[in-house]
Amino acid sequence: MNDRHGFDPRATARVETMGRADARAAGLDFTADAAAYLKQVYAYLALSMVFGVIGGWMGMHSPFALQNPMLVSFIGLGAVILASFVRNTATLLLAASALGFSAGPIIAYYVGAGMSHIVGQAAFMTGAAFGGLSMYALTTKRDLSMLGGMLMAGVIVLIVGGLLNAFLFQSGAMQFAMAAMGAVIFSGIIVWETQQLKNQPWAIPPGSAALSMYINLFNLFISLLQILGIMGGDD
Secondary structure, eight states, X not given: OOOTTSSOOSOOHHHHHXXXXXXXXXXXXXXXXXXXXXXXXXXXXXXXHHHHHHHHHHHHTOHHHHHOHHHHHHHXXXXXXXXXXXXXXXXXXXXXXXXXXXXXXHHHHHHHTTOHHHHHHHHHHHHHHHHHHHHHHHHOOSOOTTHHHHHHHHHHHHHHHHHHIIIIIOOHHHHHHHHHHHHHHHHHHHHHHHHHHHHSTTSSOHHHHHHHHHHHHHHHHHHHHHHHHHHTTOO
């Protein structure tokens, strides 16, 4: 049975059985329903990452993106908003591609400055952090639900601080501080959100959950890229 948003709201019996077996093999403590649900979320997330990488490659080589980085950032934001209201696989992949495309000029800048290794380091650190944070969220007995409000407040601070620094202060020190804060906040959101998905499977469609997780990963990658760039001598 498909839900009204276009995502499959239930795994098949075979996927549920596989999810339960995988969870037990990994020593994880959650229901078969949650295991099946998380399998779908991570499958959508993996597909989104593929489209995001393709979009990033296109953004790196697009004259339009390189000449209009702010505009393509707003295009990426618009695609995310669209995917939040029109929930289906097509809009999910469109948002993933658009966000990747918006990151293209940023990546191209570092590559052009001879700092392509920093891009690789940021990508590796993002993947490693995601794996570690996800495992912690799936295995910890601590209730992390109380972190939600603080993390959302932190996101608002990041947005306001980023805008102030971009248009008013233009401070390298403040940029570094905001990037470090962003890395911490989005790492926290990954842990918090993963536990929520584990404890409340099917509360939201798996594609929508994957989009939210993809946005967290995207922002964590950008934060790490900025930190490594500044530490590497890029002002």
